[in-house]
Amino acid sequence: MDAGRMWGESVLSCVCSAPEESVMTDATVRANDSEVPIPAPKDPEMAFGTATAASHEPRLLTPDTDLPGANQRGLSRAEIDHFREFGYVVKRGLIPPATFDPFLDMWWRQPPVQAAGLRPTDPGTWAVPGRSWPEENRWSLAQNWMGHGIWPSPDDARTGADPGERVGRLPHKLTRDVGNDVWRWHGLGHDPEFVDATSAHPNLMHMAEALMGGPIKRPRRNRGIYSIFPRNDESPVTNLGPHMDQSMTELMVVTYVTDVEPRSGGFTIFPGSPQKLYPTSGQALNWVATDGSSDAMDDIKANIQPVEFVGRAGDVIFCHGLMVHSAGLHETGAVRRAVIQDLNRVRERSHMRWTTAGKHGGPRVSCSMDGFFRFDGEAGDDDPADGLREVTNQWIMDSNEFVLARHPPLEDMFAEWNLGQRDVTGHVVAEPPWWEKYGLPMLPSGTVERGGGGVPAVSLSSIASYEGDGVWRVASQANGWMDA
Numbered sequence: 001m002d003a004g005r006m007w008g009e010s011v012l013s014c015v016c017s018a019p020e021e022s023v024m025t026d027a028t029v030r031a032n033d034s035e036v037p038i039p040a041p042k043d044p045e046m047a048f049g050t051a052t053a054a055s056h057e058p059r060l061l062t063p064d065t066d067l068p069g070a071n072q073r074g075l076s077r078a079e080i081d082h083f084r085e086f087g088y089v090v091k092r093g094l095i096p097p098a099t100f101d102p103f104l105d106m107w108w109r110q111p112p113v114q115a116a117g118l119r120p121t122d123p124g125t126w127a128v129p130g131r132s133w134p135e136e137n138r139w140s141l142a143q144n145w146m147g148h149g150i151w152p153s154p155d156d157a158r159t160g161a162d163p164g165e166r167v168g169r170l171p172h173k174l175t176r177d178v179g180n181d182v183w184r185w186h187g188l189g190h191d192p193e194f195v196d197a198t199s200a201h202p203n204l205m206h207m208a209e210a211l212m213g214g215p216i217k218r219p220r221r222n223r224g225i226y227s228i229f230p231r232n233d234e235s236p237v238t239n240l241g242p243h244m245d246q247s248m249t250e251l252m253v254v255t256y257v258t259d260v261e262p263r264s265g266g267f268t269i270f271p272g273s274p275q276k277l278y279p280t281s282g283q284a285l286n287w288v289a290t291d292g293s294s295d296a297m298d299d300i301k302a303n304i305q306p307v308e309f310v311g312r313a314g315d316v317i318f319c320h321g322l323m324v325h326s327a328g329l330h331e332t333g334a335v336r337r338a339v340i341q342d343l344n345r346v347r348e349r350s351h352m353r354w355t356t357a358g359k360h361g362g363p364r365v366s367c368s369m370d371g372f373f374r375f376d377g378e379a380g381d382d383d384p385a386d387g388l389r390e391v392t393n394q395w396i397m398d399s400n401e402f403v404l405a406r407h408p409p410l411e412d413m414f415a416e417w418n419l420g421q422r423d424v425t426g427h428v429v430a431e432p433p434w435w436e437k438y439g440l441p442m443l444p445s446g447t448v449e450r451g452g453g454g455v456p457a458v459s460l461s462s463i464a465s466y467e468g469d470g471v472w473r474v475a476s477q478a479n480g481w482m483d484a
Helices: 077-086 097-107 111-116 186-190 192-197 202-212 273-280 291-303
Strands: 024-031 034-039 059-061 088-091 172-176 181-185 225-228 251-256 307-309 316-320 336-343 349-352 354-356 372-374 390-393 401-403 464-468 471-474
Touching (some): 111 172, 172 186, 181 186, 186 192, 202 251, 273 291
Parallel strands (some): 059 307
Antiparallel strands (some): 024 034, 172 181, 181 225, 225 336, 251 316, 251 336, 464 471
């Protein structure tokens, strides 16, 4: 690290001054002494977006545009004001680049790299590796699907789902996106050493508390390294794909593990988009799209110029969880490698975001926020009482349970945030990971090597009880640890 990127002391430990339709239903629950609608259940894998394209080319977010304090831990007054107005802040050199070396060594040994014949000393081998990837991969997985079997391919006959139903996330999610091939190495995201080096790094935890305030939930996983590969002369040009992840994430964090030059797929955001989306949500802490949400998204794409995060290994961007974002335009011969992370405060939570596969002609059904699966029983031979259905969740997320509080958005969206008002005290709590709460396998086991693993499907009857009339009640294990 050169002198221009060396870290100083905290700038200000304390600043002493004050495409989706409406999903609301008629049912209500009482939370925080107010009646709020229960939203219709949604598939946890679905992002929020609309069909319109972004109207503006991104400008570059390079070090010469940084605010005062970008090279120091903590928040300057300029950074606090900027986060309030635009929803993001950049920190340069937050994590020493050498921290990532062991994981980059692992990266070169992984199946997607080996299958495509990529060589670290020959950049000419890095373009369009998807030509050599299998259409379906089952790399780095244990034999634990539904408790004992191999993870099936979508078209395989299986007892818990119709053929063609998706399997869910994999340790190595491979996609051939428009213009670029992408490898999302989710299996690395729950490696304890990798989490310690990234999401739970002391400097990153310091910034999380400076922004959100404690108690911070210590991360137990992140989404892993997302690698975007260069295209070749035959590939179409890349375009932005703006979306919002519609999870319970309060603070989205992206860390570069290698240098990312301009127009090399850098993480791209729409500044101020959280401020436009937040008041349209039905709830403050769980995203619930309403009729105004799609209009807000279209307005964001039409009127906000996005910015492309350019940086070096160890640079980090912190964004409000509702930030509209996209992989960046990729026009160079480099591989963009970034860690995608989701941070939250410790909160009381309710039910897991489960989803069940369709079976016997019935549709996929997801768990509602009040903890129920509801099957109408009108499709073919589908039996609503059948508990031998595949149930999965979006296991790549660190927080996978709805927030129990369901109050509507606050007048000041940052009313509960710290934003430099209080000293950082290291108020980080080691909440058990959700997969341990529910007794689910996550970490690699048996012959599965580091960088593999993931949560397989389990049966509906193992996580819920049947109450009749097509209704299954899910058991929540979210908050028992608080009483221990």
